Amino acid sequence: xxxxxxxxxxxxxxxxxxxxxxxxxxxxxxxxxxxxxxxxxxxxxxxxxxxxxxxxxxxxxxxxxxxxxxxxxxxxxxxxxxxxxxxxxxxxxxxxxxxxxxxxxxxxxxxxxxxxxxxxxxxxxxxxxxxxxxxxxxxxxxxxxxxxxxxxxxxxxxxxxxxxxxxxxxxxxxxxxxxxxxxxxxxxxxxxxxxxxxxxxxxxxxxxxxxxxxxxxxxxxxxxxxxxxxxxxxxxxxxxxxxxxxxxxxxxxxxxxxxxxxxxxxxxxxxxxxxxxxxxxxxxxxxxxxxxxxxxxxxxxxxxxxxxxxxx
Numbered sequence: 001x002x003x004x005x006x007x008x009x010x011x012x013x014x015x016x017x018x019x020x021x022x023x024x025x026x027x028x029x030x031x032x033x034x035x036x037x038x039x040x041x042x043x044x045x046x047x048x049x050x051x052x053x054x055x056x057x058x059x060x061x062x063x064x065x066x067x068x069x070x071x072x073x074x075x076x077x078x079x080x081x082x083x084x085x086x087x088x089x090x091x092x093x094x095x096x097x098x099x100x101x102x103x104x105x106x107x108x109x110x111x112x113x114x115x116x117x118x119x120x121x122x123x124x125x126x127x128x129x130x131x132x133x134x135x136x137x138x139x140x141x142x143x144x145x146x147x148x149x150x151x152x153x154x155x156x157x158x159x160x161x162x163x164x165x166x167x168x169x170x171x172x173x174x175x176x177x178x179x180x181x182x183x184x185x186x187x188x189x190x191x192x193x194x195x196x197x198x199x200x201x202x203x204x205x206x207x208x209x210x211x212x213x214x215x216x217x218x219x220x221x222x223x224x225x226x227x228x229x230x231x232x233x234x235x236x237x238x239x240x241x242x243x244x245x246x247x248x249x250x251x252x253x254x255x256x257x258x259x260x261x262x263x264x265x266x267x268x269x270x271x272x273x274x275x276x277x278x279x280x281x282x283x284x285x286x287x288x289x290x291x292x293x294x295x296x297x298x299x300x301x302x303x304x305x306x307x308x309x310x311x312x
Contacts, residue, residue, distance in 0.1 A: 023194075024182055026056075026057070027143050034151040040081040044217030051140065055178070060143055060266070062260070089135045106183065108253055112227075114197045120213055122244075122258075132240070137243060139233050143259050144252065145194045148230060150177075150178040151193070152220065154173055199222050199228060234255065
């Protein structure tokens, strides 16, 4: 094979693999013991609307109950009516359709890199899709953060001593990555990545000069301006007028697969005024009573009947 042809073939192969990269970001508590010391508002964390902050591998939080319940309050029903109920129910149906994630293909080919559509009439009227927002809220509650926002994020900043203009020119920032490729390496390790659903992101640092502490935050942007952006359900940064999701993307499902993996064990610190003792250094899966079934039966049965149903 001529050398030129070989080089072109390798370039085509590298370009192919670059196009199928994607990533997910993990969410943790926005306050309390789980909050890392550097995650402060002045460098882009715990902003209005945030329910959590990005976490490194092994530090994430997730829902441990097998069943999640939801309901509608009176203001929602009065405003959206039955159409709003149908929209939220359809979002829940999308999540319920994601079953047995450990059986999905290694590269998650069952799910698309882009599942967004445009409704130009809704865009002209300034309307936001209720189903998409319900889906976004659910994946966030399950432990997924915004991958583009945290693909590049600030860790620390240092003011240059004696610099005449401390803001916006007098600070040096430390930048880290909190977005991970859900397809592990051959050694079964997850790597940080600047890709989200095939789109490569870079960033610039936006600074707002105020006293006493200036505000700083990374702002992501696609390296290729023609690429689709904010494609994952977890990516939705704000009201997306006229834009809606038809389902989950590989980014979303890859993050859920990582979170729900039975091999994903995390240990939480015992907290203040407590003492933790590890009795079995090898993690073991414990099978406890089915409290979900018990809760459902308790809605329609009295104490005597429950005692009969669950007597051991």
